[in-house]
Amino acid sequence: MKKILAILMIALAGLTTAQAQEGMDQFQVQVDGLGCPFCAYGLEKKFKEFKGIKNVAIDIETGDFTFSYPAEKALSLDAVEKQVEKAGYTPIAGGVTRSDGTIEALHGEKNPVAVNSTKTVKGKTMVSGNCSMCQARIEKAAMDQVGVQDASWDKNTKILEVQYDETMTSIQAVEEAIARVGHDTEHHKAHKEAYENLPGCCQYERIESKKQNK
Structure with a gap:
């Protein structure tokens, strides 16, 4: 688990400054249970309930699920985790790079930079x-x-x-x-x-x- 989390954090840290300037938070989640294109479609459809979601990408072989979401809406990782579970799958690890450069991990780990709190x-x-x-x-x-x-x-x-x-x-x-x-x-x-x-x-x-x- 720690190895997967470390890989995800490195990937999130590599997101470009241009993406941050767009005012979008960049999410990446490792999802267990994606066995076919229909599974990926079901997951994407569930996340379309989040109005404003963009750049959805799902790799059914690795379980990597990435998307962008407006920073002003301060979407929490807890909400993302619950949405994955509502779609019928298990979030193994994940994180988000906020538009201000802050990096947060799925289970509460984060870098020292102040983060946007959910309301x-x-x-x-x-x-x-x-x-x-x-x-x-x-x-x-x-x-x-x-x-x-x-x-x-x-x-x-x-x-x-x-x-x-x-x-x-x-x-x-x-x-x-x-x-x-x-x-x-x-x-x-x-x-x-x-x-x-x-x-x-x-x-x-x-x-x-x-x-x-x-």
């Missing part, structure tokens, strides 16, 4: 639901949003607690995603069809969302 925040919202099936559905809908790092829903209090990178998503976007799978939230009401498609045990007593009351 991780926590939020809470009310989400309607009844049971453990509801909990799994609600938490999955939240976690599927790019930038969400953790989500936990309490079926007794109906409160969803979310930890996310506010440069990539918002509590409103999370609520909208949950409403799409059939659960009313504090500010967004699920469509009738989505609610009616829920299993019988999950069809909670509906509430009026604040958004509908405005």
Whole structure:
């Protein structure tokens, strides 16, 4: 692992000044499980959810995955790692060369230069639901949003607690995603069809969302 990490750090250090001047962060990740062109397509498609991604390159023989991303969005390596996992693959090692020349490694190692920190925040919202099936559905809908790092829903209090990178998503976007799978939230009401498609045990007593009351 250390050998792979060292190679990646050397490669990242070799990125040109011209690339940095473009205002783009340069990412390189070693991905395990890429066995065919279709695998590479699936990984690239998942990362297209990151709006603004450019210069995507995937080598299925070596597992090398590289791309550029706007520095102003401060995409974190944790978010990249989670996105690789959501695509169904395992990130072995990786790093990023920030537009200011800072180099960071996937698991927290970095050079002495100050780095841009992500803007991780926590939020809470009310989400309607009844049971453990509801909990799994609600938490999955939240976690599927790019930038969400953790989500936990309490079926007794109906409160969803979310930890996310506010440069990539918002509590409103999370609520909208949950409403799409059939659960009313504090500010967004699920469509009738989505609610009616829920299993019988999950069809909670509906509430009026604040958004509908405005």
